[in-house]
Amino acid sequence: DPIISNANATAAELLIENGAVLTVSSGQLLTVNGELTNNAGGTLEIASASYLTTNADFNNSGTFLLSCASDNNQSGSYIDAAGTYSNVASGTFNIERFFVQKVYHYFGVPIEIAGGNASADLFQTSATGNFNSNLYSYNETYDISQLNNDGLAEAWTFVRSTPGADVDLESIKGYAFYDESDKKVTFTGTPHTGNMNINSLTFTSNDGPTWDGWHLVSNPYPSAIDWDLIDDNLTNLNNAIYVWEGNAASGSYATYVGGVAGGTGNLNRYIATGQSFFVQATSGSAGFQLNNSHRVHNGTKFLKNSSKNNLLKLNIVKDAISINTAVYFLEDATAGFDGKFDAYHKYSALSKAPQIYSIIESDNPKLSINAMPESVIENTSLPIGIVSVNGGSSVVSLGEFNGFNNVHVYFEDKLLDNTVNLRTQPSYSFNLAAGDIADRFVLHFNKNNAPTLANPFDKQFAEEEAEFNWGFGQNVFTDSDIGDVISYSVKLENGLDLPAWLNFDNDTRIFSGIPQKEDIGIISLKLTATDLLAASTTYGFEIEVRRINHAPEVINTIDDQETTVGANYTFDVPDNIFTDIDEGDILTLSVNLLDGSQLPAWLSFEKTTGTFSGIATQVSTYDIVLNATDEFGVSVSTNFKLTVNSATGIENMDIKAMTVYPNPSNGKFFVLMDTRTIGANFQLFIKDVNGKTVYIRNVNSQKEFIDLSGIASGTYFIEINNGSEKFVKSIIIED
Numbered sequence: 001d002p003i004i005s006n007a008n009a010t011a012a013e014l015l016i017e018n019g020a021v022l023t024v025s026s027g028q029l030l031t032v033n034g035e036l037t038n039n040a041g042g043t044l045e046i047a048s049a050s051y052l053t054t055n056a057d058f059n060n061s062g063t064f065l066l067s068c069a070s071d072n073n074q075s076g077s078y079i080d081a082a083g084t085y086s087n088v089a090s091g092t093f094n095i096e097r098f099f100v101q102k103v104y105h106y107f108g109v110p111i112e113i114a115g116g117n118a119s120a121d122l123f124q125t126s127a128t129g130n131f132n133s134n135l136y137s138y139n140e141t142y143d144i145s146q147l148n149n150d151g152l153a154e155a156w157t158f159v160r161s162t163p164g165a166d167v168d169l170e171s172i173k174g175y176a177f178y179d180e181s182d183k184k185v186t187f188t189g190t191p192h193t194g195n196m197n198i199n200s201l202t203f204t205s206n207d208g209p210t211w212d213g214w215h216l217v218s219n220p221y222p223s224a225i226d227w228d229l230i231d232d233n234l235t236n237l238n239n240a241i242y243v244w245e246g247n248a249a250s251g252s253y254a255t256y257v258g259g260v261a262g263g264t265g266n267l268n269r270y271i272a273t274g275q276s277f278f279v280q281a282t283s284g285s286a287g288f289q290l291n292n293s294h295r296v297h298n299g300t301k302f303l304k305n306s307s308k309n310n311l312l313k314l315n316i317v318k319d320a321i322s323i324n325t326a327v328y329f330l331e332d333a334t335a336g337f338d339g340k341f342d343a344y345h346k347y348s349a350l351s352k353a354p355q356i357y358s359i360i361e362s363d364n365p366k367l368s369i370n371a372m373p374e375s376v377i378e379n380t381s382l383p384i385g386i387v388s389v390n391g392g393s394s395v396v397s398l399g400e401f402n403g404f405n406n407v408h409v410y411f412e413d414k415l416l417d418n419t420v421n422l423r424t425q426p427s428y429s430f431n432l433a434a435g436d437i438a439d440r441f442v443l444h445f446n447k448n449n450a451p452t453l454a455n456p457f458d459k460q461f462a463e464e465e466a467e468f469n470w471g472f473g474q475n476v477f478t479d480s481d482i483g484d485v486i487s488y489s490v491k492l493e494n495g496l497d498l499p500a501w502l503n504f505d506n507d508t509r510i511f512s513g514i515p516q517k518e519d520i521g522i523i524s525l526k527l528t529a530t531d532l533l534a535a536s537t538t539y540g541f542e543i544e545v546r547r548i549n550h551a552p553e554v555i556n557t558i559d560d561q562e563t564t565v566g567a568n569y570t571f572d573v574p575d576n577i578f579t580d581i582d583e584g585d586i587l588t589l590s591v592n593l594l595d596g597s598q599l600p601a602w603l604s605f606e607k608t609t610g611t612f613s614g615i616a617t618q619v620s621t622y623d624i625v626l627n628a629t630d631e632f633g634v635s636v637s638t639n640f641k642l643t644v645n646s647a648t649g650i651e652n653m654d655i656k657a658m659t660v661y662p663n664p665s666n667g668k669f670f671v672l673m674d675t676r677t678i679g680a681n682f683q684l685f686i687k688d689v690n691g692k693t694v695y696i697r698n699v700n701s702q703k704e705f706i707d708l709s710g711i712a713s714g715t716y717f718i719e720i721n722n723g724s725e726k727f728v729k730s731i732i733i734e735d
Contacts, residue, residue: 108218174276421483
């Protein structure tokens, strides 16, 4: 027998002969554009989650089956896009539905039934064949508010509570079914097509919108329907739909409205064939009309792929059961309950599944799905309620999270005075008291604040060819947003990348590298602190690369020098005595004697020109040290000898031949000379330290009085000279 598998198929026409079987396997689509004929004895099976579309007449004289596998609670799907379907002669159309044991199933009848077909199977247990009364319809008029919980269970009514005659099931009405064993039920009849009216739904005002107006209706077509194509055509109905999933002890409601799924999170816009669901009337004569344009092929039951912006879901997890509540922001939403965008939180008081919901403070309804106005997204808070039957350890975690580009979302536990940022801590564990806790938790939405420069740092210094390693502290920037995380980036001030030698580690906030000679100078940098939501603050600073200092070097020596007592002595230090390889370094010269003392009084040194000058007053030998010091205070030195010779070759003659007193003097003093100078044609010269003669006279007596009143204070030299002999003595003139 032919099987269509692994690929979709299209036929111009299709004829299935007597005894032939054609199967479309799971996940495949068969499209027949011309007439489809299934002769008597022929079988056409559309397997679980596979599809048939006919675009012309379908004449069925054999067996046409939309089957349902035991591991897939989804029947095959059929859409008559054009033409008509006809059961001819002995032809039958069957839809299978598989009910997993010990779970409540919401279902409806997807065919036109004659005479209570299929209900008999539902009243018999699969295990024993005994009567099963667990087939229910929902009674909207029942006052469930008297039980003071958010469930709907109390308004269920037995379709038949005792054995007896079969019961006709209605095509657009929803039912709930439970059995202790697995059961496969086959519905036999004619597939629904065309307009189907679900109208005249009642509204019984008992005790408020949370409890009133609930109706269980079903998809009557042998294919899925798209609720998002229908919800704009509702009359006196809220837009949300609700389906129970699971058993009485651990099940919960799945909710869906406008592209958002809440509760178990497993309901979406596509309502499968034979699926029933709750809607809520807001007043009498509520309803909607279905037509063929609402039908779709969709083999994925209860899947959700939301594309809503600014939407989040909070999951409560306890004992491996997870339930969520959804909050999102829309321009058209209000701060109160919006029937077009919101879904009430519903649960069964019999279930031990945890529950989570948000609360609108204006009128306090509990919501599974809550749409808020976009205008408050940067500054609003929502109380979050949690229900735990037994209490104990629980976890709230962030599920779906879309948008909130400039908004932080916080989860606050008021009991423990703890608030977490759900972006950085998406899971929060706690212990919970048993019961419905509506005043402990709050969801906050707050505008993001950019990081703030709190503790700027100073200019940093690196050295040429040396390892540079420096980092700044976490307290340089702060962020007032709880749980926000700051990351860092660095560029040059002009926006270009860092120089090749310099690296920056965002995690440790450390700069490192080894600069070279060509990197010497000041680098102007721009440090940017950026938070999780891309808000940033920039701080400018500098790193100066300093060159390495090398000590000056002596590359040439100075020859020993000589002078004569009383002679003008001048010596310029050559430029090539010292060198420094550091470009631009300036050397400063200084002198002292080898023992560390200063130069003799008669000898001066000009450090800017490197010039020695003066008139020696006595015979002596000096060990002179010449120092060169760079800008960093590093010095090098060389030394040479300066020998002062006697003018006559007789040492100390000046001491024996001449005495000067008082010395120091105020400018008036006596010069007492040896008798050898009388009549020997001696002249008396007084010279300054530069050798300039400031006074001259002939020696006429052994004792001469000299008056230099008004001359500048300082050291002067008295010279007695007759051309062949010369005697020198120094004198200090004071003010």
